[in-house]
Amino acid sequence: MTVVTFRASVQGQLRDRLLDSAQGQIEKRGWSSVTMSRIADEVGVSRQTVHNELGTKRQLAEHLAMRELARFLEVVQERMAGQVDVVDAVVAACEGALELGERSLLVRTIVGSVPGEHDPDLLAILTVESGEIIDTAGAAVKQCILDGAFDLPLTDAEVDVAVESVVRLVLSAITRPSKPPAQAAADIGWILRLALKGARG
Amino acid sequence: MTVVTFRASVQGQLRDRLLDSAQGQIEKRGWSSVTMSRIADEVGVSRQTVHNELGTKRQLAEHLAMRELARFLEVVQERMAGQVDVVDAVVAACEGALELGERSLLVRTIVGSVPGEHDPDLLAILTVESGEIIDTAGAAVKQCILDGAFDLPLTDAEVDVAVESVVRLVLSAITRPSKPPAQAAADIGWILRLALKGARG
DNA sequence: CGGGGTTGTCAAGTTGGTTGACATGTCATA
DNA sequence: TATGACATGTCAACCAACTTGACAACCCCG
Incomplete structure (x- = not known):
């Protein structure tokens, strides 16, 4: 075989x-x-x-979303690999994801460039029903963190919380961007670094 | 559908x-x-x-031969297209086929670089049992000639004979090369031109 | 309201790869 | 030379997956 x-x-x-x-x-x-x-x-x-x-057609939308998600996670994995600092790794990953969010024709079409021109059914998947997306992405990011063997002042459960928060921030920034990717990623990194400092001190 | x-x-x-x-x-x-x-x-x-x-394994060999032949005929078609003179067209086609014969790893393996190291079963397909190859190649070449709308002093049946002869010469030159492709092709062209002149005169 | 298009689902039918088995043939080797 | 290992060529039974035709339910347009 x-x-x-x-x-x-x-x-x-x-x-x-x-x-x-x-x-x-x-x-x-x-x-x-x-x-x-x-x-x-x-x-x-x-x-x-x-x-x-x-x-069903609804499930088709979910399949599409999950496939596109896989592409994002590929970028995330690439960017996190080889980094020595967790925050740097996360920032790099976020920036990659946010940039891809700008480039992805599918994402742009779902989110809609013109207000009011959304496809509500599809958009729901990226927002109110994004549970599976967050879970999958969270698991992938956590795996990258484990692979990186970073020095973290957090329990396993705390890592989960932190990772999920980061994922949610990125997802939000993709659906409703307010700053360029680099800036948004840096902001996330800023918060994360503070949190880690707090956990250590 | x-x-x-x-x-x-x-x-x-x-x-x-x-x-x-x-x-x-x-x-x-x-x-x-x-x-x-x-x-x-x-x-x-x-x-x-x-x-x-x-x-059967034998038929597998024939399938391989026919597929490789298709690649040769692609080259032939490319080279003949756009030519204004039949002989030029044929020479160009022959040269292309002969060059491909030198490059084709499959052909070289079948023919064998070292004398005595042939795979007799496979080799037979290119030689004694090359009927289908000759027929197929002949038909393809003739189609190219018809497409080219050349001015020919030959009946349809005579064209068939001429085409088959050219195909046989090329096949022979591939299995037992004696000169570089350009020379071999030119030689074929020389004969062909003479024959056409004879038919016209 | 009625027709046209779409969705979601079903059962029956067909195509085609899988599996296991068996006869046959060949080759290397004891 | 006998024999085991391996390859070929073919079968039949099996199963997975795509196809076809049909039907109810729904929505939207005219």
Whole structure:
């Protein structure tokens, strides 16, 4: 046997293509014009297969969000790796994520450049129903911190709290940016550094 | 529906990957060490699937040959397109094919650099059992000639004969090269030009 | 209100890869 | 030369996944 069977790789490919199609449609004509049928047609598959693979249209949105999240977490991982100071690592990661948030066509489309032109259904995923996003991102960031073997004056549970807070700040800054990425990241770093100092002193 | 269904594209992909695996094994360790099992393993598929897709090991060799041939014919098509003189077109095509014959790792492996180190089974395909190759290549070349709308003093049947002869000369020069590609191609052009002159006069 | 388009779901049908088995053939080696 | 190891070629039974057709429910437009 091989590491990945042909079947499995095809399955992943199908998933990706379906999501690609949906994402393309979102970026071109908005979420409301995305159709399960059109996705099926574009990919060359039956509508049923789209449902089998992605579930309901609502779940499709969540899949899209999680996939985009994975791209963000990749950047986070890259930026944190090799740093010696936790705060530096976090700041670098935040900056990377915020910059990607500006570049990501999907994110920009969801958040909407013109006020009032949102797709409420999709936007909800990034905001009120972002539980899974926060959990996933939090877990990934924590893993990076563990990998980094930083010297931290915090208990494990306290690390969780701190990480979740940082993630929430970043998510907020992506959905409602108020300063350039570098500045926003620096601000987060400032708070974090103070908190750590407090924990130590 | 789409132009290509997902299923079809996957099928083609499987075929390609199987052939890639076989070709890689040939180039690394020779035809005799190519195993249906190894191909299956490398691609992540069952041995039976390899048989379903490619047939016997012998047929696998033919598939490989035909796929490589397709690459040659692509070059031929490129070189002939846009030429105004038939002979120039043919010479350009021959030169391209001969050069590719020198570069093609598969061809070089089959033909064998060291005398006596051939894989007889594979080699047969390029020589004694090259019927399908000649037919396919001939048809492709003839199509290029028709597309070119050249002014020819030959009947349709005579064109067939001429084309087949050229193809055979090229095939021979690939399996047993005696001069550099440009020279060999020029030689073919010389004969062809004479023949056409004879037909006109 | 009625038609058209979409979603979500189902069951039946088809394609095609998987698995295990077996006969056959070949080669190296004891 | 006998034999074990390995490869090929084929089968049948199995199972996973895509397809097809159909249907109820919903929404929006005219």
